[in-house]
Every structure is written in C-alpha cells, then in structure tokens.
Amino acid sequence: MDINITIVPEAVRLARVETKAQVLAVLSACLAEVYDLDVSEVLEGLETREALGSTGFGRGIAIPHCRDSSVRKPTLAVFKLEHPVDFAAADAQPVSLVFGLVSPENAGATHLHALAAISRLMRDESKLQALADAPDAEALYAVLTNQFLRDAA
16 A cells, blocks of 8 residues: 655654643644645644544554645654653553644545554554654654555555
8 A cells, every 4th residue: 555645854843841731832833834734724633623523543652633635645744752751642652652643625535544554553562562662753753754664655
C-alpha cells in the first residue's frame, strides 16, 4: 500500500508542554508554519475532532487529526513530549508521542490509510522503542522516514 504521507524534518520535534490543549496549540502552530497552513483552521479542526473523543491511541501515543482544504495529501507532524501529558486515552496512559495528521478535505479513504499506517507503526514494538529511545528530532525523523519509505515501496 502506498501511504503517501508528507513528512519533513522541520515537522518532527521534541516538545515541552503541560496539557492536551497546549499539545494541540503547539502542534497546530508547527503544522501551519512548516506546511504553510492557517493555524486557526488547523487548531479548530484538531479541537473539533478531539471533542468527539480522545485521539489518545493508547500505549503513550496520540494521533490528533483533521482535514483541511489547503493540503493535497496527508501531512504529518510528530512530537516527542519531554513529559507525558494526560490525553484521556482509552488505556489511561499519558501520551509521550504525538502524531498530528492533516488530510485533504475530501480524502476519506486516503485519510483512513494514513491513520492505519501510523497505527501499524505504533504496534511494532521495535519501532515504538526506537522512537522512545530517539535522543533528538533528527533521530526521530530517521526512524519515521525509514518506516514510511519502506512501507511505500
């Protein structure tokens, strides 16, 4: 399956935040800055989706996501949090890895495939451990792009 997710080094960061609201705000700012999106639209989209139910995936992972007419394919930002944050995940575990996904407005199946690709990555114990062990954003990016490029091949 070709997951076709856009991810660039500038969108992979270590972050110091204290709350879920701060995660969404900083994530929106990053997505807007890096991919030239409207920060208020992205934040509104992420908050609207989050209001439907937590995007806390479990196992310390959250996948806040939304759709936006300004992107042409699924676009990703990834944060490794300095301190885990309560995200109201189903397993009640605080979140330390955040995958922020913005997909095209009318990309139903494409959006679901992108979410599934992230989910598969997070179920792989060795990849999850590699992300947890990554000392900086550059190492995080290397783990992520190695996985996504391999899956797309």
